[in-house]
Amino acid sequence: MKSMKGKDQMEEMVIRIEGLSAVYGRGARQVRALQEASLAIRRGEIFGLLGPNGAGKTTLLSCVEGIHTPAAGGVWIDGIDVRRYPRVAQRKLGIQLQQTALLDDLTVAELVEVYAALYEVYLDRAAALALLARFELQDKTRSLARRLSGGQKQRLALALAVANDPEIILLDEPTAALDPRARRAVWEIIRRLHQEGRTLVITTHSMEEAEALCGRVAIIDAGRIVACDTPARLIAALDAAPVLRTQFDIPLEQVESLPGVRMVRYSGEYLEIETTRPQETLAGLQQAAVQQGRSIADIMLRQPNLEDVFLRLTGKTLAAWKES
Ligand SMILES: Nc1ncnc2c1ncn2[C@@H]1O[C@H](COP(=O)(O)OP(=O)(O)O)[C@@H](O)[C@H]1O
Ligand SMILES: [Mg+2]
Incomplete structure (x- = not known):
């Protein structure tokens, strides 16, 4: 309570x-x-x-x-x-918005001043330089914000977010x-x-x-x-088992009957097999490949991750996230 x-x-x-x-x-x-x-x-x-x-x-x-x-x-x-x-x-608070329209026509040094003023914090030149140096932007003070690279812009956005020492x-x-x-x-x-x-x-x-x-x-x-x-x-x-990941193309029913397999799904172009006995599952896959006169070029074993958590909780895969 x-x-x-x-x-x-x-x-x-x-x-x-x-x-x-x-x-x-x-x-x-x-x-x-x-x-x-x-x-x-x-x-x-x-x-x-x-x-x-x-x-x-x-x-x-x-x-x-x-x-x-x-x-x-x-x-x-x-x-x-x-x-x-x-x-x-x-x-x-120090805030960095998703779309930072960094007042593109100001220089880096001017932006720091504007932001500090917004927060009602006084930053002298040395303090502003020290702030920019922490974000490896000390050489960019005279550059216009719009001329910075993506990474530099993002570092500038972070520098501005901490201008008021939040x-x-x-x-x-x-x-x-x-x-x-x-x-x-x-x-x-x-x-x-x-x-x-x-x-x-x-x-x-x-x-x-x-x-x-x-x-x-x-x-x-x-x-x-x-x-x-x-x-x-x-x-x-x-409580999930490790996941075998491969680009091998095979009917799901055929994989489901392999030893140790708990769940099979496609994630993008990858076949993902949750299995408690990865060695045996892999052997079974290889056998299926040989029968089809093919070989499995790529195979990866990964531990369960947050992607699996999201899938379990929402029924949606990472692939579905990326298209939106
Ligand atoms: N200004 C807005 N007017 C109308 N709908 C909005 C606006 N901003 C966000 N939405 C809607 O609110 C929902 C949540 O959006 P948002 O918070 O931006 O999500 P996220 O940041 O996780 O992508 C979405 O359905 C989005 O379309
Ligand atoms: Mg958003």
Whole structure:
């Protein structure tokens, strides 16, 4: 019971989201973007909101930021009701929006000034340079924002999000559309901000990213939070067997009868076989291939992951996520 919780336990929860519902539009056109979402985010954790496009991730962050007014429920930041005291709550936040239109015609140095001013923080030139150096942008101070590469823009967006030295940082798809190297650079920055003791909330539709970065993950689908825990516990709760992955083309019924097989499915162009006896299943597959005068070129054994968790909870595969 909420009222019975100890004070310490309450204080550990830096963001509290309770029964949050959000809609866009009205009447027949109304979209229910969030339905009774409840979450508690702990001080100092990297928390991930994982879900496909349209799941409600950005809407949830907008409610936390006090940008979108919920239809029901509410958000408390350090005990402050965001709806009643948005400005006070916002002062604790560093925000990176999904589409950062970085006032393209300003230089990097000018942007830092503008942002700091927005937050009512005074940054002198040395402080601004130090901030940019932390994000490896010290050589770009005179460049126009629109001339930066994707990775540099993303690092700039992160620098701006921390211009006010916030305790809580909200990042909406911080690595979307980045190449693998730029993505890793952003991961390193996120880890560093975490090591500095800040609380981070990131949204992503990448399971890999959620597993790599997040202490805890909420899985969100169609406006509802369907699970919330550490990646390891979410995966363990599945009680799933390892998965053989191959591009071999074979009728599913033929695979289902192989030893150890628990489940067979296609994930994109890959055949995925959950099996408790991978060696024997593989031998059976190879035998089937030989009978057809073919060979299996690629085969991979992987442990169950968050993708399997999502599939189990929602019936949708990763492939289905990517097309939307
Ligand atoms: N400004 C808007 N007007 C109408 N519908 C919107 C608006 N923004 C988002 N939506 C809808 O709300 C739902 C949740 O969207 P969003 O929060 O952006 O999801 P996500 O960030 O997970 O992709 C989707 O169905 C989306 O189409
Ligand atoms: Mg979004």
